[in-house]
Amino acid sequence: MTPREGGAAKRSQPLEHEVEPTVASEPPAKFFVNQGLVTSREDVQHLLRPILKQTVSYRYHRGRDVVAHGTGWVERIVADEPDMSTYFTPISISINVDSFEHLEFETRPDQLLVYTLVQGDERVVIEFVPGGGDEDEGHGVPRQLELDLGGFVQMELLGLEGPEE
Numbered sequence: 773m774t775p776r777e778g779g780a781a782k783r784s785q786p787l788e789h790e791v792e793p794t795v796a797s798e799p800p801a802k803f804f805v806n807q808g809l810v811t812s813r814e815d816v817q818h819l820l821r822p823i824l825k826q827t828v829s830y831r832y833h834r835g836r837d838v839v840a841h842g843t844g845w846v847e848r849i850v851a852d853e854p855d856m857s858t859y860f861t862p863i864s865i866s867i868n869v870d871s872f873e874h875l876e877f878e879t880r881p882d883q884l885l886v887y888t889l890v891q892g893d894e895r896v897v898i899e900f901v902p903g904g905g906d907e908d909e910g911h912g913v914p915r916q917l918e919l920d921l922g923g924f925v926q927m928e929l930l931g932l933e934g935p936e937e
Contacts, residue, residue, distance in 0.1 A: 806879040813851045816869045819877055820849045820887060827901045830860045835893050843901055860896065 802808075810816055823846045832840040844865040850856055851869045858871040867889070869875075876888040880899075887898040 804877075807877060809874055809876050811874045813869050816872070816875045817849060817851050819875060819885075820867060820869070822885070823887070823898060823900070824849055828865065828898050829901050830865065830899075831897045832860065833895045833897065 804810070810819060826846055827843060828846055829843045830841060831838055840860075842860065842862045844860060844862050846865045846867070849867045849869065853868060854870065856866065856868050858868045859866050872889040872891045874890050876890060877885050879885055884900045889896045889898070
């Protein structure tokens with residue numbers, strides 16, 4: 773049977789100019805698209821960079837229970853600083869990536885990320901806080917906290933002057 777008769781012709785050996793396709797067994801570096809589980813401290817630090825100096829909400833889970841939650845300002849994200857703790861408070865947040873085994877992340881429908889820092893059966897879920905009030909700005913767009921100086925008065929204090937000579 774020839775190829776023109778509807779069958780497939782078989783070759784016993786590949787031609788010299790043909791190259792066998794190669795399949796890489798493992799890529800040289802990991803890659804993630806819109807979601808993933810990251811264990812490298814450098815990757816964790818780079819993935820968390822967008823929340824630096826931003827207002828975020830956090831939920832602290834132990835097992836299946838939500839133990840604490842709040843909203844705070846991310847002041848710093850560090851690695852390789854064993855003397856610095858990780859803390860989440862309504863006023864400020866400081867994250868030492870070495871406090872956690874890994875980071876899980878996923879992309880929300882509004883294209884913002886949800887970060888989950890995991891250590892054993894404990895995890896902290898971090899999300900951007902949507903911007904408020906301004907109709908000109910898009911909903912859910914992260915923004916920096918603003919200092920409201922409207923209720924403050926500037927005063928100049930003069931020092932006591934000694935007797936003039």
